[in-house]
Amino acid sequence: MPGLSPRPEAAAFLRRWREALIGACVAVLGLYWVIFSFGLMIWIGWAVAAAGVVLGVAGIQRARFRAGSDGPGVVRVLEGRIAYMGPLDGGTADLETLRALRLDPTGLPAHWILDRPDQPPLAIPVTAQGADALFDAFASLPGMRTEHMLRSLNAPGGASVIVWRAADPAQKRLH
Structure with missing residues (x-):
């Protein structure tokens, strides 16, 4: 009809x-x-x-x-590189060089904060268009606890939460 x-x-x-x-x-x-x-x-x-x-x-x-796709900006993930193009800022982050992944629920909407070496952190709204592709990207990080990430994302507001941190290269063992 x-x-x-x-x-x-x-x-x-x-x-x-x-x-x-x-x-x-x-x-x-x-x-x-x-x-x-x-x-x-x-x-x-x-x-x-x-x-x-x-x-x-x-x-x-x-x-x-998934938190929606009506937020500011667009996210693309291609070959281990996350690109965010927002209305005011943007940038790229390579998964292999990330130092930490944080969730900042204080913004409206909440933001993923990607800590990169020698660059300012990259903030990506959880509701940006294409942000659902970040699930696979984040899940591929070594030692990522997916359930911890999902609990942090769905928890009521609060302070910034470290979801994942890269292993300290000085602590890596040869065997």
Whole structure:
């Protein structure tokens, strides 16, 4: 019917939770095969159900990370480099040279603060367009605790929180 459009809240919910919902559908399909099949299809069903659970858990993490995309600026992540282009400032940060990642909830919206060597920190609003790509970038940092990052992001306001810190090169051992 012309003129019908989905409610904006429902569309935003579906966009935010899309991977988790797809994972749930895949898991249900796998369980359907397990229950209503026989022979080799039962094992395939278990494999599909397990893949759906894994996809669903990853989707839940991504949904918890997404804070919207209506904030100032644009984020791009390409080959280990984060680029932020904002209305007032911007910059780039290479993942391999980051010293620390902080979350500053005092700004409106909250900001990721990327501490870079020999440069001022790069502040990226959590609601910048394309900021959801930061999840994979941050998750690739050595020693990153994803659950700590998600808890910090979804916690009520407060002071700046160090989410990740690079290992001190002087403390690295040879063995």
